[in-house]
Amino acid sequence: MQSSSKLFPVALISAEFRGDLSEDLYRLKPGNSPDSTVELVATRLGLADHEQHRGAPVILLHGSFSNRRFWYSPKCIGLGPYLARAGFDVWIVEMRGHGLSPRNQRYKYNRVSDYARYDLPAITQFVYEQNPQPVHWLGHSLGGTTLAAALGGRYLDESMIASVALFGSQISRNYWPLKIPPLVWGAKVLLKRFNVLSGSRLKRGPEDESMGVILEALRWYGLFGRFGDAQDDWWAGLAQVQLPLFVVSAQGDEQDPPWACQKLFDQFASINKTFLCLSKQQGFSSDFGHVEMLVSKAAQVEVWPLIEQWLNRGHSDAGEPSMRPEDNMVAATAMQPKLST
Template identity: 55%
Template structure:
């Protein structure tokens, strides 16, 4: 089968019409990491009948214990579908071993470092090959953390991004009782024998898909530091000058507003926007990490706000 890319092997594994949307699923085999078995699924959403008039590209990156369904439900809803219907060229990336991306040979040892160093650059290169303009990138929870690692580590060139949006992403605070060092050591010891961690292991409501044990071990190792070896990814963010928006959920205990704002302030961008999604700011509810994308009020309050940001690189005035 002929590759869909001149960069590395890419197969178009599905091309479907889903109501008013087109859904093309690509499988990338970049062969750029120590594990040659890695394949990455990338779903492109567009409006039916508008294939020749693709809009501004947007890449959406899911968080931990999740896949593309956080953006695009089986019923054809979600922020990804909303943006596609609004005329954007939407790309839904799924990290190795998640969703339609098959489990790689070294699945249990997958790390954020692998996503940042190998997978995101491959996805960015393919999207750049297919589109005429730099893409806006949006990461949810750990998806935003991976993007911060890729940019802070210099693995992803800022010129490849039109803007960055972080939804409930932070790098400075562990979840609940895991802030206690003895429990960190005990958890890391337990995870050495595991292949994966089931959804809900960290806490209730934490996603719906298994996560490689290596990802959780790595997050525990970062207690107080965000980087790998001698490389400090957090320090590298000062060199990143693209527009950045950070959304925090007022009711998010895993990524509290103060920690989300702290991550935003590490960026060197002259255009930085921050908004806490809560009643104090005039929203209908105090949003949690999942609710800011999937809650009953999200499609009325949060999705239009994100669409406005992508079009204008600023937040709309709130009444």
């Protein structure tokens, strides 16, 4: 089978129409990491009647215990379809062993370090090859943290990136039990007996998460932990990143609280950057939660249009877009089918 890329083997495994949208599924085998069995599936969404015209590319990266359905429901509802209908070239990536991406041979040992150093650069290069315009990266929760790691480690070619948006992502929250070495040692001994943590059993999401990612997070939040790996200090590296940045937090997010998201925002050197907290105090209908910030009827009306507005900016100056949700309700209702109950 002929590869869809000159960079590395890529197979177009499906091409379908989903109502007014086209859906193409690509299986990437970058072969750039120590585990040569890694394969990643990327879903491309576009307007069915505009196949020859591709707008600015946007890559959506899910968080832990999740998959592409966070952005794109079977009924073609979600931020992914919304942005595709707004004219963007939307790519939804599923990380190793999540969703349609198969589990690699060393799945148990997968880490954010691997995602950031090997997978995100390959994804960026492939999307840029398919649509040679600088890409917009959007990440939720661990997806945003992974983006921060890739940027702080200088693994991504910034000339290929137009902007970065992080939603509910942080690395500064204090977990006091993880500051007590004997408790951490005991937790590691117990966790190493398992290959994965089950998202469904923990009621955290539909997917499992590899034990390597869990143990890596324990190290970050430990007594002498830092955001990085044995080779690179990602936190320090963020102080060199100049890309346009949009960071969104939610007042009702107990997992990744606004103050911690703000700290990650402040670490970036970007001059052109915007921080937003979704709260009643800021004029939103409620204090949004960790998931509701992007997946809810309220997000459809109040948040998605702000994301579209950010992506449509020229990013040539440091001025902030209007962040008043009431300015966007009419446009959102007109562009997106209503969410089902």
